[in-house]
Amino acid sequence: MTLPDLHDSILEIDGRIAILTMNRNDVRNELTGTRLSAEIELVVDWINAHEGISALILTGAGAAFSAGGNVKHMQNRETGSFGGDVYTVQNKYRHGIQRMANAMHLLEVPSIAAVNGPAVGAGCDLACMCDIRIAGANAKIGETFVNLGIIPGDGGGWFLQRLVGYQRAAEMTFSGRVLNAAEAQAIGLVLEVVADDELLARCRELAANYAAKPPRTVRLTKRLLKSAQKMELGEYLELCAVMQGICHNTDDHAEAVAAFLEKRPPNYQGS
Numbered sequence: 016m017t018l019p020d021l022h023d024s025i026l027e028i029d030g031r032i033a034i035l036t037m038n039r040n041d042v043r044n045e046l047t048g049t050r051l052s053a054e055i056e057l058v059v060d061w062i063n064a065h066e067g068i069s070a071l072i073l074t075g076a077g078a079a080f081s082a083g084g085n086v087k088h089m090q091n092r093e094t095g096s097f098g099g100d101v102y103t104v105q106n107k108y109r110h111g112i113q114r115m116a117n118a119m120h121l122l123e124v125p126s127i128a129a130v131n132g133p134a135v136g137a138g139c140d141l142a143c144m145c146d147i148r149i150a151g152a153n154a155k156i157g158e159t160f161v162n163l164g165i166i167p168g169d170g171g172g173w174f175l176q177r178l179v180g181y182q183r184a185a186e187m188t189f190s191g192r193v194l195n196a197a198e199a200q201a202i203g204l205v206l207e208v209v210a211d212d213e214l215l216a217r218c219r220e221l222a223a224n225y226a227a228k229p230p231r232t233v234r235l236t237k238r239l240l241k242s243a244q245k246m247e248l249g250e251y252l253e254l255c256a257v258m259q260g261i262c263h264n265t266d267d268h269a270e271a272v273a274a275f276l277e278k279r280p281p282n283y284q285g286s
Contacts, residue, residue, distance in 0.1 A: 040077025083136025140171030157193030
């Protein structure tokens with residue numbers, strides 16, 4: 016597989032697992048003044064086109080997962096990343112960080128955020144765009160936009176309340192406070208908290224488990240989980256019936272059944 020051309024991030028392929036590391040520690044992996052949001056979109060599109068990938072781990076190099084937007088750029092309303100009149104700014108969002116949000120929402124494989132440090136503002140939202148969040152013990156997570164007089168322009172309000180419920184999301188967003196890893200786990204924002212030096216290994220373990228399942232079934236399951244968020248039960252059941260018909264006609268389903276009955280490990284081919 017020819018990997019996408021990246022500059023601010025590093026993509027590693029380990030079997031059926033993709034590990035994308037945001038590599039701009041010099042600016043704490045901020046998303047608006049770097050190529051990171053565009054490269055995340057690029058990698059998602061690449062994964063969706065390559066059925067050899069069954070899971071994505073997203074993490075940050077250095078001390079932070081992502082500091083979100085570049086606050087210094089906000090000060091310059093003329094030429095900074097957020098500069099321009101209302102029309103120009105809304106276009107920057109629509110054709111910038113919001114494309115990342117759309118891409119992450121359309122990612123066809125399970126995604127795990129390895130939250131290795133502060134994930135604030137858009138960094139918090141990026142973590143929320145993943146299916147699962149595992150935090151290092153020293154990670155901090157906050158929906159901090161209000162502290163700078165702005166709103167979550169990347170769609171964070173849509174993702175956050177689907178994870179923790181409206182009341183928790185409202186409290187986090189109205190207060191702009193930063194949660195430590197233990198509190199983030201207590202409210203269901205992160206699945207697990209592990210020692211910092213065990214973070215990536217634990218995420219690889221989870222990703223390997225998902226990637227070991229029948230590849231097409233994993234992708235169909237992800238599509239069904241996303242569809243369930245917006246469909247009424249009747250039409251959702253119709254979709255389930257069609258996708259189940261697809262699964263019953265795959266070679267991997269036959270292999271799974273045979274392996275179960277023969278009490279042996281399955282050997283999936285992705286077909």
